[in-house]
Amino acid sequence: MLFLTRTLPFLFCFVFGMTGWVIYYVPHEWAQTVEREIALWLRLVYAFAYFLGLFSLLSLHWSKIRQRQAGWAYSLIVYISFGVMTLFVVYNDGNGPFASQATTGPYQWMFTSVHVASSATMFSMLAFFISSAAYRTFRARTPEAAILLVSAIIVMLGRVPIGAYIADIIPDTMQWLMSVPNMAAKRGILLGVSLGAIATSLRIIFGIERSYLGGGD
C-alpha cells in the first residue's frame, strides 16, 4: 500500500520531472513527440477529472438544497442552469448530440447573453473595488505610503491627456517611474520567483518534499 501511495507517485514525479527538464533542451522531433504525448495524456486526465469536478459541484449544491442552507436558492439556480445548458448542448440547434457543436442556436445564445454578460459584470466591478482599495492605501500615514501616493498620482496623471496639459514633465516622470523603479522591482521579484520555482522543483523531483502526497514528509 505504501508503494502505491508514496513510492509510485514519487517515481512518477521523478521520471516526468526529469523528462520535462531534458525535453526543454532537446529540439529533436523525438523529444517533441514525447512532449506532445505527455500533453495528450494530461488532457485525458483532465477529461476524467472534469467528471469528478462536476460530481463535486452538484453534490455540494444538492446538500445545500436538501438542508435548506443559507442561499440554497442559488444552488437551485445552479441545477436549473446546468439542466438547461445540457439540454441545449444535446439539442445542438437541431443537429443532435452526435454532430459537431453548432455555432448558433440557444446554447450559444445562453453562453453569450448570460454567461459572458455575467462575467463582464463581475469584471466591471473591479473598477469600484480598485477605488475603495486605493482609497485605503493612499492615505499618507507613513513615509512609504506618502511615496506611494505621490507616485500613484503622477502615474495616473501621466496616463491621461490632462497630465501633459498640466506639465510636460508629468508624462516623462510617469514613464521613468514605470520603466526604472517599477521595472527594477518587477525583475527583482521575477528573479526570486525563478529561484523559488527551481528550489520547489528540485524538492519535488528528488522527493525531498512530499507534502503534495498528503500530510508531512
Place this chain on the structure above:
Amino acid sequence: MSKIASWITCTVMALHVAAGAALPLAIEVYDTPNDAGGSLTLTWSRAEAGAASSYSVYVATAADGPFRLATATATPGLKSAEPGLFGYDDDNDGFHVLHISDYATGNGEERESLKDGTTYFVRLGVQTADGEALGVTMSATPRGNWFNTSKWNNLILGIGLSFVILLYISMARRKDLFIRRIAGLEALDEALGRATEMGKSVLFVHGLKGMDQIPTIAAVNILGRVAQRTARFDTDLRVANVDPVVMSVSQEVVKEAYLQEGRPDAYRPDSVFMAATEQFSYAAAVEGIMVRERPAAHIMMGYFYAESLLLTETGSTTGAIQIAGTDSYTQLPFFVTTCDYTLMGEELYAASAYLSREPKLLGSLKGQDVGKALIIGLLVAGTILATFGVDTLTHLFAAL
C-alpha cells in the same frame, strides 16, 4: 561529428560570374542548428546596397537537378538578427541568412517539405539589373538536433543554482541554518488560532492555474501544512477549487493530513469542493462563501489574475484575517493593499518548507537565498561592464 563534417564539406567559396552579375562570397549551406529537423540554412556575405535586387534559393534532390524554387526575397535577414544560432560575433552584420524548409514541386501551388536524412542540392541565385547569376551547387542534409546550443547558458546556470540548493539541503542535515523570518507565515498559526477560538471555518483558495503549474504545486504543498494544523485545532477547513485536477489532488492532500494528525473522522470529503470552472463564476462563488459563511481566515495562495482584488476586497469587508501569497507581480499590489499579510514572489515557494521546519527543506530556502546573492553579484558585475561598453557578460546570460 557527421554534422561538423557536413558543415565543412558544404562550405564553398563561390566566386562565380555569369551574365555580368557578381555572386556574393562565402556562400554556405548547412543543416539548421538547434531545430527539430527538416530545415537547411543558407548564409552568404552581405551585398553592397543596390548590388542585387533580390535573391532566390533553388533546391534539388540530385546534383544535376531539376532545381526548384525554395524561396525568393529582396530583403534577406542578417546573421546578427539571430544570436541564438550565430552568437554575437561582430562579423555577423556582414552576412545574410535564409532558412529553407520546403520547395515548390512544380505542380501549381504544391510544396514539398525537406526530409531529414535526405541530401539536398542547393543553389543561390542573385537577380541584378544584368540578369540572374547562379552560384555553384552545394549540398547539405537536414537533421534533427539533440541539443539546443543556444540554451547552454540556461543549462549551466540551472545546474549551478541546483547544485547550490542541493548543497545547502545536504548541509542542513548536519547543522542548524539561520532562516530569515517571514511575517506572513508566522501569522498563519495566529489566523488559524483565531478561527478556532471563533468557532468559524478557514477558507483556502489556490488561484486559477492547473496542477501542472509550479505556483499551484506550491499552493497545494501549503494546503497540506494548513490542513495538518486545522486537523490539530479541530477547525473547519473549506477549499474552493476552480480546476478539477487540483480539486482531486487537494482532496487527497487534506485527507492524508487529517489521517496523519490522527483525525480521519474530522475529514469531510465535501470540504474540498469545486466552486466553478470559469474565472468570474469562481470569483462570484468564493465571494458568496465569504459573505454568507463568514470564515474567520482567508488563505489565498497560488497564481491569481483579475479575480484577486474581487476576492480580497470582499474578504476585507467581512473582517476575516487574510493571508495571501502569489508570484503574479501584477496582482501583488492588490494583495498588499487588501490583505493583512502577503507572501511576495519566492516566499510562496518557501512557505511549505518554512512551515514544516524540516531541516532539509529549510536548507533549500538557504540555497535559494545564496542563489539570489550570486545573481545579484552577476547583475552588479554585468551592469558595471555594460556601463563601460563591455557586453560579454550581458551576452553570456542573454536568453536566446
